[in-house]
Amino acid sequence: MVSIQNLYKSFIMNDGSKLDVLEDINLNVNQNELVGLIGYSGCGKTTLLRTICGFEKPDAGHILIDGKNHVLPQKNVLMLFQDFNQLLPWKTVLGNVIHPLLATKTVVTKEEAKKRALKRLNDVGLSEFINSYPHQLSGGMKQRTTVARALALQPRVLLMDEPFAALDNITRHSLQLLTRHVCEKYGVTAIFVTHSVEEAVIMADRIIVMRENPGRIEKTFENSNRQSQDEEARATLSAEILALLDKNRSSAANKKNE
Amino acid sequence: MKKLKSSNLAQSLLWLLAILIAWETVTRIGLVSVYLLPPFSKVIAALFSELLKGKLGIQIFNSVFVILQGFVFSFFLAFIITLLCTWFKPLERLFATLCTIFNPLPAVAIMPLIIMWFGVSTGAMIAIIVHGVLWALVTHIMDGVHSMPVIYHEWGKNLGLNPWHMFTDILVLAIMPSIIAGIRVGWGRAWRALISAEMVFGMIGSMGGLGYYIYTSRAYSNMPRVMAGVVVIIVIGVVVESLIFKQLENNTIRKWGMSVE
Numbered sequence: 458m459v460s461i462q463n464l465y466k467s468f469i470m471n472d473g474s475k476l477d478v479l480e481d482i483n484l485n486v487n488q489n490e491l492v493g494l495i496g497y498s499g500c501g502k503t504t505l506l507r508t509i510c511g512f513e514k515p516d517a518g519h520i521l522i523d524g525k526n527h528v529l530p531q532k533n534v535l536m537l538f539q540d541f542n543q544l545l546p547w548k549t550v551l552g553n554v555i556h557p558l559l560a561t562k563t564v565v566t567k568e569e570a571k572k573r574a575l576k577r578l579n580d581v582g583l584s585e586f587i588n589s590y591p592h593q594l595s596g597g598m599k600q601r602t603t604v605a606r607a608l609a610l611q612p613r614v615l616l617m618d619e620p621f622a623a624l625d626n627i628t629r630h631s632l633q634l635l636t637r638h639v640c641e642k643y644g645v646t647a648i649f650v651t652h653s654v655e656e657a658v659i660m661a662d663r664i665i666v667m668r669e670n671p672g673r674i675e676k677t678f679e680n681s682n683r684q685s686q687d688e689e690a691r692a693t694l695s696a697e698i699l700a701l702l703d704k705n706r707s708s709a710a711n712k713k714n715e
Numbered sequence: 716m717k718k719l720k721s722s723n724l725a726q727s728l729l730w731l732l733a734i735l736i737a738w739e740t741v742t743r744i745g746l747v748s749v750y751l752l753p754p755f756s757k758v759i760a761a762l763f764s765e766l767l768k769g770k771l772g773i774q775i776f777n778s779v780f781v782i783l784q785g786f787v788f789s790f791f792l793a794f795i796i797t798l799l800c801t802w803f804k805p806l807e808r809l810f811a812t813l814c815t816i817f818n819p820l821p822a823v824a825i826m827p828l829i830i831m832w833f834g835v836s837t838g839a840m841i842a843i844i845v846h847g848v849l850w851a852l853v854t855h856i857m858d859g860v861h862s863m864p865v866i867y868h869e870w871g872k873n874l875g876l877n878p879w880h881m882f883t884d885i886l887v888l889a890i891m892p893s894i895i896a897g898i899r900v901g902w903g904r905a906w907r908a909l910i911s912a913e914m915v916f917g918m919i920g921s922m923g924g925l926g927y928y929i930y931t932s933r934a935y936s937n938m939p940r941v942m943a944g945v946v947v948i949i950v951i952g953v954v955v956e957s958l959i960f961k962q963l964e965n966n967t968i969r970k971w972g973m974s975v976e
Contacts, residue, residue, distance in 0.1 A: 512869060530873045543866045546971045547888045560884060561874050592972025610874075 458646055459486040459509070459614055464518035466501070466508055467671075477671035478504045482518070484665070484674065486614075491640060491647045493661030495654065495698065497706060501672020502650040506616045509648065510536045522613060532561045535612040539619040541599045544591040544606070551587040554578060554606045563610055577605040580639050597628035604636055608643055615640065617649035621656070633659045654698050658683070658691050666701055669709065676701060753939045761939035762946060771928060775947060778913065778924035781837060782905050785844025789901065792845070793852045801860070801886065802878055810853060818850040822908035826915055837919055840912045847908035848901035855900065859893025860886065892968050899960060910948065 464482040467475050478501045486492050494502045507513045509520055511530035520527045522534060530536075537543075544553045554574035557563070564570045578587055581601040591599055600620060607615055620636070621629045637660050640647050651657050657664045657680075664678040678698060682690035735755050741747050742754040749757075765771040800807040822843045833839035863886070871885045887894075913919075913926025923931075925944055932940035968974040 510873065512872070530869075530875060532874050534873075536869070536873050538866060538869075540864075540866050542864060543870060545867065545870075545885070545888070546973050547891070547967070556884065557874050560876055560880055590971055 458488045458490075458523060459484075459648070460519075460521040460524075461485070461509065462519045462521070464505075464508065464520070465516040466504055466513060467516055479508065479515075480671040480673045482672075482674060486646055486648060486663075488646055489641065489644055490662045491637065491649070491660055493657035493664045494648065494650045494667060495652070495657050495664060495702070496667035496672075496675075497669055497702070497709070499672075500667040500669035502667055503618055504672065505667075506536070506618050506648065506650055509614075510534055510616050512536070532557070532563070532610050533613045535607045535610060535615055537603055537607055537615065537617040537620045539622050541596045541623060542591070544599055544602055546591050549588050549590055550578065550583060550594070550602050551575070553591070553602055554609050557606060557610055561610065573609050574605075577609045578602070580608070580642070581605045581635060595628075597624055597632060600624065600632060601635070604632075604639065608639055608645065611643065613646060615645050615647040615649075617647060619650050619652060622652060629656070630659070636660065654695050654702070657698070658695050664694075664698060666698060666705075668705060675705070750936070750938060753942060757939045758942040758946060761937075762943035765940065765943060770922065771943075771947075773922050774924050774928045775951075777922060778909060778926070779951070781840050781924065782844060782909055784837075785841045785905055785909075786848060786901070788841060789845045789848035789852055792849055793856060793897075796853055797856050797860070797886075798882060800857070801882060807857070811857060814850050814854045814857070817846065818854055820846075822847040822904065823911045823915075826912060830916075835916045835919065840909065840916065840919065843908045843912045844905045847904035851900040851904055852894075852897040855893045855897030856890060859890030862893075863889045891971075892973050895960070895964055895968060898963075899956075902955065902960075906948065906952065 461482055461484040464479055465477075466479040467477045470476050482505060484492075494505065496502055504513060508515050509527075511520075511528060511534065514528075527534060544550075545556065548556055551571070551574055554577060555567075555570045558570040558573065559567065564573060575584070575587070578584055581604055583598060583601055583605065586594065586598060591602070594602070603620070617636075621632050624632065633656055636647075639645075649660065651660075661680055662683060664680055666675045666678070667673065668675045678694060680694060682694065738752075739755045742749055742752055753761075762771075796806075796810055800810060825846060826843060829839050829842050833842055867885050867889050868881075871881045876884065909924070910926040910929075913924045914930045916927075917923065917930075918927055925948060929941055929944035932938075932944060964974065
């Protein structure tokens with residue numbers, strides 16, 4: 458469904474030099490699949506996400522969504538950020554969900570928009586806070602609203618850039634499960650960036666480890682035990698991913714010392 | 716919080732009362748010449764008798780009306796300028812340069828020029844007010860645009876909003892704190908510009924405005940009236956600040972948690 462083919466991306470630095478950020482990225486994501494990107498800072502995870510979204514223009518390669526070239530940002534490929542302040546502060550929780558529905562003409566009437574917004578806010582457990590303004594909410598509630606706002610638009614793909622990284626452990630865990638659940642419920646395909654192996658193992662069907670300088674895909678792990686209660690299998694997978702990340706770190710450190 | 720605020724207000728009022736009593740006392744016991752500083756009671760008496768005669772009321776209205784016209788026009792221009800700048804980036808540099816040049820230039824300084832260009836007319840006064848308000852407003856708005864969180868912009872882009880909706884649905888609201896700050900500065904400058912213009916221009920129309928009232932009262936050495944005019948300006952300033960600007964702030968950026976306290 459999402460097909461990334463031979464994607465290259467570089468940035469021109471202030472001193473005029475070229476920095477290769479992504480090199481020959483190839484990735485296929487199936488319908489309803491959740492894919493987690495993991496790797497050290499600077500491995501291009503965020504740039505990859507931003508390029509898929511259309512915020513950055515690739516140097517070469519293609520991004521196909523449902524077989525069609527995706528170039529400019531569109532509402533069918535939505536980005537969720539880590540920043541708690543991505544909601545519009547001048548709109549209530551309900552207003553934040555309704556506004557994009559009407560602004561993008563996803564639904565035509567106000568009643569319809571309100572009905573759908575209420576339903577999605579109920580899905581994320583925020584029915585009692587629909588009239589609050591974002592600044593009155595906790596970080597977790599803000600991110601829930603963000604998820605509801607995105608889901609209401611019925612995107613084909615959801616891109617999440619460490620959406621829960623700034624939350625406390627307990628809140629983060631409940632949001633991971635919730636996001637997983639609502640993505641399944643509404644048939645949303647998602648690619649998310651994370652720093653946490655634990656998060657990847659909880660949420661992703663497939664976990665992709667990226668290497669830095671330049672950013673590329675190193676290894677893909679199938680997380681077939683995600684649904685099962687097999688704690689041991691999950692722990693094994695986590696250990697495997699952590700070992701690979703550790704190895705990458707030490708080899709990167711060696712390279713620097715040379 | 717609310718309690719604290721009301722006690723602040725009470726304290727301010729108490730100090731105000733103390734100042735007025737001191738004023739009344741020093742003038743009554745003859746420490747200061749009543750020709751230079753009439754007692755507060757006389758100022759208030761003059762104010763009411765002038766208001767009852769009706770002329771002062773019309774002059775107040777004239778001044779406020781001219782300011783409002785200047786303000787509306789400035790807003791309209793600032794709106795157009797911002798719109799042009801967001802759609803066509805190179806213009807931003809042009810208007811930033813103009814702001815750097817004109818923002819520090821006091822409106823009074825260009826009065827002779829304005830008189831040459833527009834003659835002594837209401838239009839000239841509005842031009843002076845626009846000069847006082849516009850550059851401050853545009854400077855503030857541009858600061859706001861530059862400090863606007865990128866995340867709002869990217870959200871709008873992600874939705875595929877067209878430039879017009881980007882402007883009305885996102886930008887204008889995201890920079891509300893800067894707009895309100897610009898209005899405050901602009902308002903202060905507009906008053907200053909207007910009162911000086913009225914004193915320099917003399918009577919415009921059949922009555923003139925507040926500045927003209929103060930000026931003529933001084934010409935007749937009627938100090939209570941001069942002071943009454945000053946009191947009116949102060950009262951209008953306080954009323955506009957506490958009723959209009961405070962309300963505007965409470966119903967927007969304070970309610971939205973966007974104000975810095």
